[in-house]
Amino acid sequence: MNGEVDIAGVYMPGLLVLGIAALLLTALLTRMxxxxxxxxxxxxxxxxxxxxxxxxxxxxxxxFASDAPLP
Incomplete structure (x- = not known):
């Protein structure tokens, strides 16, 4: 994964974007x-x-990591 993500011209850290996605998925899982x-x-x-x-x-x-080995 690239270090930064461009969202409407604003560069955001990739981990922040993944953290927000994880928060939304966790909310869905806790409801389930x-x-x-x-x-x-x-x-x-x-x-x-x-x-x-x-x-x-x-x-x-x-x-989403590009250099991480998959098990």
Whole structure:
């Protein structure tokens, strides 16, 4: 992935763009987990939501990184 992303003439760091995308995907996943009732089995929901955000962010970084090896 390139270091910067051009959005309407404004250069933004690539990690910021991926962080926003990860935040939106995490919000979607937490709604889905809440809808199926998975949060009834979890003792501390904010910690699980934070871990889910970092898992999604790491997956996006690996997906869009140009020099990272895929397993």
């Amino acid at each position: 987990l809440g809808a199926i009732g998975a949060y009834r089995l979890i003792a501390y929901r904010p910690l699980v939501d934070l871990a889910l955000f970092f898992i999604v962010l790491g997956a996006l970084v690996l997906l």
